[in-house]
Amino acid sequence: MSQDDTFRRLSERLATYQQDMVDLQRELVRRVAVGPENDGPGEGAKAAFLRELLQGWGLKVDNYPAPDDLVPEGARPNLVAWLPGRRPEKVWVLSHLDVVPEGDVSLWHSDPFELKVEGDRLYGRGTEDDHHGIVSSLMAAKAFLDLGITPERTVALALVADEETGSHLGLEFLMREHRQLFSEHDLIIVPDAGSEDGTLIEVAEKSILWLRLTLLGQQAHASRPQLGRNTLRACAHVIVALEELRREFPSQDPLFRPPESTFEPTRKEANVGNINTIPGRDVFYLDCRVLPEIDLERVQERVRAIGTEVAQRFGVTLEVEPVQDLRAAPATAPEAPVVLALQKAVREVYGREAKPGGIGGGTVAAFFRQQGLPAAVWMTVSDTAHSPNEFCLLSNLLGDAKVLAHVFLEK
Numbered sequence: 001m002s003q004d005d006t007f008r009r010l011s012e013r014l015a016t017y018q019q020d021m022v023d024l025q026r027e028l029v030r031r032v033a034v035g036p037e038n039d040g041p042g043e044g045a046k047a048a049f050l051r052e053l054l055q056g057w058g059l060k061v062d063n064y065p066a067p068d069d070l071v072p073e074g075a076r077p078n079l080v081a082w083l084p085g086r087r088p089e090k091v092w093v094l095s096h097l098d099v100v101p102e103g104d105v106s107l108w109h110s111d112p113f114e115l116k117v118e119g120d121r122l123y124g125r126g127t128e129d130d131h132h133g134i135v136s137s138l139m140a141a142k143a144f145l146d147l148g149i150t151p152e153r154t155v156a157l158a159l160v161a162d163e164e165t166g167s168h169l170g171l172e173f174l175m176r177e178h179r180q181l182f183s184e185h186d187l188i189i190v191p192d193a194g195s196e197d198g199t200l201i202e203v204a205e206k207s208i209l210w211l212r213l214t215l216l217g218q219q220a221h222a223s224r225p226q227l228g229r230n231t232l233r234a235c236a237h238v239i240v241a242l243e244e245l246r247r248e249f250p251s252q253d254p255l256f257r258p259p260e261s262t263f264e265p266t267r268k269e270a271n272v273g274n275i276n277t278i279p280g281r282d283v284f285y286l287d288c289r290v291l292p293e294i295d296l297e298r299v300q301e302r303v304r305a306i307g308t309e310v311a312q313r314f315g316v317t318l319e320v321e322p323v324q325d326l327r328a329a330p331a332t333a334p335e336a337p338v339v340l341a342l343q344k345a346v347r348e349v350y351g352r353e354a355k356p357g358g359i360g361g362g363t364v365a366a367f368f369r370q371q372g373l374p375a376a377v378w379m380t381v382s383d384t385a386h387s388p389n390e391f392c393l394l395s396n397l398l399g400d401a402k403v404l405a406h407v408f409l410e411k
């Protein structure tokens with residue numbers, strides 16, 4: 001049977017799995033996998049469910065646990081399910097198990113951890129980030145199993161922990177402790193970012209610098225402000241002053257979306273618990289996504305200098321600490337085999353031309369690239385990750401599963 005005929009059979013089989021995809025999303029959404037750093041239980045329940053499911057399909061599933069005393073199991077799960085191929089070289093599809101917290105529940109139109117189906121849309125925390133990758137890759141493998149078709153390369157489905165809080169106990173742990181799993185001859189796909197039409201194959205990422213800024217002053221009664229040093233007022237002025245970073249680092253690179261470096265204030269920690277107290281301590285965070293050629297030390301120096309100048313005007317002090325400092329990894333070459341395989345598959349399934357590009361968001365592909373392993377980040381997204389009312393499209397799950405099945409047939 002020709003490869004075209006084989007792929008046609010796989011596509012037809014996948015088209016019958018739409019309810020299975022909905023059901024799997026429902027099971028994943030209801031198993032809350034928020035990491036302990038965000039006051040969640042971790043990925044243990046979700047990983048246990050998936051391991052039992054995949055073993056029930058007949059797949060061999062290995063776990064590479066990363067020790068962590070913050071979760072009840074004492075370790076964070078990192079699963080790899082194996083679908084043997086004709087060749088030992090592998091196609092990796094690496095998705096992550098953890099999700100971010102639901103955020104402000106009042107902004108959701110439904111329970112974040114109960115799947116809501118409205119036509120083609122599947123709502124719930126994690127449906128896009130990263131259940132989309134989990135469901136599409138698992139269903140692609142299921143079609144091979146159900147039809148008794150052997151993929152060309154061995155398929156390795158990785159389901160890792162801790163992506164949303166740095167990957168130290170996820171892919172970074174695997175690369176450090178189990179590096180032998182991966183080879184430069186493998187095709188590595190990370191379904192964790194993309195575009196709404198599926199034409200972006202992400203091959204490059206910006207550097208990531210997360211900073212914690214702490215302002216220290218003097219707490220006092222709000223009726224006697226002269227006795228205090230108000231860190232909240234100073235904090236507001238520091239945040240506005242840091243807009244200067246955009247002017248100091250103005251370079252652009254059209255490979256990336258957006259093409260410039262970004263410097264966004266994000267999380268703000270609580271200060272005082274009552275209205276009539278002037279806060280003496282305020283903490284906020286700055287999320288910097290920086291073009292690869294820009295020195296992160298220079299960015300941190302300018303944040304400290306700009307913030308300190310403002311803080312001194314209000315009689316408070318400023319401390320700046322890095323939370324994450326991830327230098328951009330070398331880009332995956334546009335002509336890398338994994339990029340070419342995805343381009344061919346997207347053309348076949350969606351009838352569109354996919355092109356390599358860069359993004360500001362960080363993905364675990366950076367850990368592969370730092371080790372000289374060309375990885376491509378791809379999926380068809382709805383761009384609702386981390387948002388209230390996060391959703392994915394069932395039609396995209398089906399189409400992306402077909403794309404992955406096509407890659408699994410590639411020599």
